[in-house]
Amino acid sequence: xxxxxxxxxxxxxxxxxxxxxxxxxxxxxxxxxxxxxxxxxxxxxxxxxxxxxxxxxxxxxxxxxxxxxxxxxxxxxxxxxxxxxxxxxxxxxxxxxxxxxxxxxxxxxxxxxxxxxxxxxxxxxxxxxxxxxxxxxxxxxxxxxxxxxxxxxxxxxxxxxxxxxxxxxxxxxxxxxxxxxxxxxxxxxxxxxxxxxxxxxxxxxxxxxxxxxxxxxxxxxxxxxxxxxxxxxxxxxxxxxxxxxxxxxxxxxxxxxxxxxxxxxxxxxxxxxxxxxxxxxxxxxxxxxxxxxxxxxxxxxxxxxxxxxxxxxxxxxxxxxxxxxxxxxxxxxxxxxxxxxxxxxxxxxxxxxxxxxxxxxxxxxxxxxxxxxxxxxxxxxxxxxxxxxxxxxxxxxxxxxxxxxxxxxxxxxxxxxxxxxxxxxxxxxxxxxxxxxxxxxxxxxxxxxxxxxxxxxxxxxxxxxxxxxxxxxxxxxxxxxxxxxxxxxxxxxxxxxxxxxxx
Amino acid sequence: xxxxxxxxxxxxxxxxxxxxxxxxxxxxxxxxxxxxxxxxxxxxxxxxxxxxxxxxxxxxxxxxxxxxxxxxxxxxxxxxxxxxxxxxxxxxxxxxxxxxxxxxxxxxxxxxxxxxxxxxxxxxxxxxxxxxxxxxxxxxxxxxxxxxxxxxxxxxxxxxxxxxx
Numbered sequence: 282x283x284x285x286x287x288x289x290x291x292x293x294x295x296x297x298x299x300x301x302x303x304x305x306x307x308x309x310x311x312x313x314x315x316x317x318x319x320x321x322x323x324x325x326x327x328x329x330x331x332x333x334x335x336x337x338x339x340x341x342x343x344x345x346x347x348x349x350x351x352x353x354x355x356x357x358x359x360x361x362x363x364x365x366x367x368x369x370x371x372x373x374x375x376x377x378x379x380x381x382x383x384x385x386x387x388x389x390x391x392x393x394x395x396x397x398x399x400x401x402x403x404x405x406x407x408x409x410x411x412x413x414x415x416x417x418x419x420x421x422x423x424x425x426x427x428x429x430x431x432x433x434x435x436x437x438x439x440x441x442x443x444x445x446x447x448x449x450x451x452x453x454x455x456x457x458x459x460x461x462x463x464x465x466x467x468x469x470x471x472x473x474x475x476x477x478x479x480x481x482x483x484x485x486x487x488x489x490x491x492x493x494x495x496x497x498x499x500x501x502x503x504x505x506x507x508x509x510x511x512x513x514x515x516x517x518x519x520x521x522x523x524x525x526x527x528x529x530x531x532x533x534x535x536x537x538x539x540x541x542x543x544x545x546x547x548x549x550x551x552x553x554x555x556x557x558x559x560x561x562x563x564x565x566x567x568x569x570x571x572x573x574x575x576x577x578x579x580x581x582x583x584x585x586x587x588x589x590x591x592x593x594x595x596x597x598x599x600x601x602x603x604x605x606x607x608x609x610x611x612x613x614x615x616x617x618x619x620x621x622x623x624x625x626x627x628x629x630x631x632x633x634x635x636x637x638x639x640x641x642x643x644x645x646x647x648x649x650x651x652x653x654x655x656x657x658x659x660x661x662x663x664x665x666x667x668x669x670x671x672x673x674x675x676x677x678x679x680x681x682x683x684x685x686x687x688x689x690x691x692x693x694x695x696x697x698x699x700x701x702x703x704x705x706x707x708x709x710x711x712x713x714x715x716x717x718x719x720x721x722x723x724x725x726x727x728x729x730x731x732x733x734x735x736x737x738x739x740x741x742x743x744x745x746x747x748x749x750x751x752x753x754x755x756x757x758x759x760x761x762x763x764x765x766x767x768x769x770x771x772x773x774x775x776x777x778x779x780x781x782x783x784x
Numbered sequence: 785x786x787x788x789x790x791x792x793x794x795x796x797x798x799x800x801x802x803x804x805x806x807x808x809x810x811x812x813x814x815x816x817x818x819x820x821x822x823x824x825x826x827x828x829x830x831x832x833x834x835x836x837x838x839x840x841x842x843x844x845x846x847x848x849x850x851x852x853x854x855x856x857x858x859x860x861x862x863x864x865x866x867x868x869x870x871x872x873x874x875x876x877x878x879x880x881x882x883x884x885x886x887x888x889x890x891x892x893x894x895x896x897x898x899x900x901x902x903x904x905x906x907x908x909x910x911x912x913x914x915x916x917x918x919x920x921x922x923x924x925x926x927x928x929x930x931x932x933x934x935x936x937x938x939x940x941x942x943x944x945x946x947x948x949x
Contacts, residue, residue, distance in 0.1 A: 451840045455802070508862050675894070
């Protein structure tokens with residue numbers, strides 16, 4: 282009941298014409314950047330941080346949330362009509378969605394993606410509405426030791442579940458943690474790793490790292506691969522509506538995708554890749570036509586698209602109630618909270634209910650707007666796909682340097698941006714995931730703070746992390762997540778060697 | 785063009801770099817003056833992170849040497865395009881505060897477009913100019929953020945006043 286009262290006052294905030302405008306702007310930008318290859322929600326939020334500094338926090342976060350949701354919708358358009366996924370959450374959609382487009386069923390694929398996204402987004406936002414206050418109650422039980430353990434868990438899961446190799450993920454994570462060290466230590470005032478450079482005393486800005494990795498690194502990689510990759514765009518033709526059969530085959534995957542997406546997004550497990558992959562596998566297992574998967578099965582578009590929207594809502598639950606980012610985009614949102622001097626968590630719900638509930642309410646509105654933008658108006662977005670790549674990437678770099686420069690109005694930031702961009706390119710070539718780096722950069726200093734606080738309270742006794750049952754449980758989970766796959770792999774290797782020895 | 789062999793070298797380089805970064809952070813931290821009054825000083829986390837980097841670096845080196853590399857089938861890369869983009873960014877950095885945002889970023893726009901195979905130099909220049917001028921107007925007059933006008937132009941504009949004094 283309490284929640285419904287809070288939500289309705291949130292609607293009062295979100296429904297003011299001024300905030301409606303920001304919501305509409307957010308979902309429009311979000312859809313556009315979702316459609317455009319080479320630019321995603323994390324990068325867009327990072328670029329908008331300096332610009333939104335003067336804005337009311339409520340309006341800024343309503344816009345940010347709109348961008349986050351919008352990108353999930355827009356990504357599917359690119360995945361279906363072009364053979365490159367616009368966002369990492371659309372990788373799975375691209376497989377069957379593109380096959381459908383080749384068969385002239387692109388419109389149906391887009392429709393099931395948009396309607397599925399709407400249904401999943403709405404159900405998941407509803408879940409967020411009721412889960413977030415519960416998580417706040419949980420957060421009240423947390424002391425510094427538990428927060429530290431939770432952050433360790435988040436850092437390990439983001440690393441362990443992404444990418445092909447654990448050591449590559451860990452390299453990215455530790456690099457991010459190392460970047461987070463740079464600057465003045467807040468508790469003792471001592472400068473760390475600043476090499477006497479004045480501009481480094483404030484630390485390396487999250488925006489610079491995110492823009493460097495996501496814009497500069499990605500553009501360098503795309504420049505390197507541009508000559509060798511062919512893009513094919515499929516025009517929309519034939520009937521624009523889903524047939525009876527399409528509806529029949531879509532509605533269950535939508536619901537199952539939602540059921541997978543929200544909880545996995547809410548767990549500190551990171552991003553939308555896992556729920557979308559799981560959804561694909563589940564649909565394939567349950568389908569009456571598993572042979573169609575890979576050749577244009579509508580279930581394989583409906584399920585994963587629902588899952589990725591639901592996971593976006595899921596990600597917001599730990600972000601708002603615990604201050605815990607579980608994806609790169611959420612990490613940038615946390616940086617946005619810090620920019621306004623706000624700390625997500627139970628206090629935010631108490632002190633800024635307008636902000637929290639206004640943002641949650643705006644998600645319902647944003648979802649409805651997005652359905653409108655992406656179903657009848659999808660033809661407009663398709664036009665974005667024909668922007669010549671040279672101009673698209675040149676434009677991305679102009680805006681990336683613009684965002685980095687306007688942070689502090691100095692060229693040193695551009696130099697750091699360049700260095701991080703080149704490192705990002707190297708990481709991309711060597712298949713090192715970049716998300717752990719961004720999450721590590723922002724969570725590392727917070728984890729250190731909680732760690733030192735916990736030890737100050739326990740008067741230096743390090744056992745505090747193991748004697749608190751919640752903290753112990755979280756740390757054991759984190760250790761298992763790293764160790765179990767390693768042990769399993771070692772066993773598999775040994776078995777293979779045994780098998781070879783027998784031959 | 786990059787073959788599996790140079791990727792393997794790159795992979796080993798990654799391991800070595802991570803290892804070196806870990807050692808470097810440990811060294812830097814050991815050089816910093818310690819803070820005595822805190823329960824946990826500012827040095828503990830840097831040491832933990834450098835230990836992590838060193839371990840991961842060793843693991844990466846081992847993977848590279850045993851042949852577990854990404855893109856085992858080889859990955860073709862257009863080195864010239866990468867260099868063009870990187871140089872374009874340097875040119876922008878060097879010219880930004882003297883020539884100003886609009887010319888410096890127009891050059892960046894043209895260089896990046898060229899790296900992606902564009903041969904329409906005039907069109908690229910016009911489009912780049914339009915984009916950078918629009919962003920300059922929006923930021924300096926609409927958002928009160930200062931993109932540099934360029935010291936050269938500032939002097940030109942200030943020129944007559946200086947002469948009068």
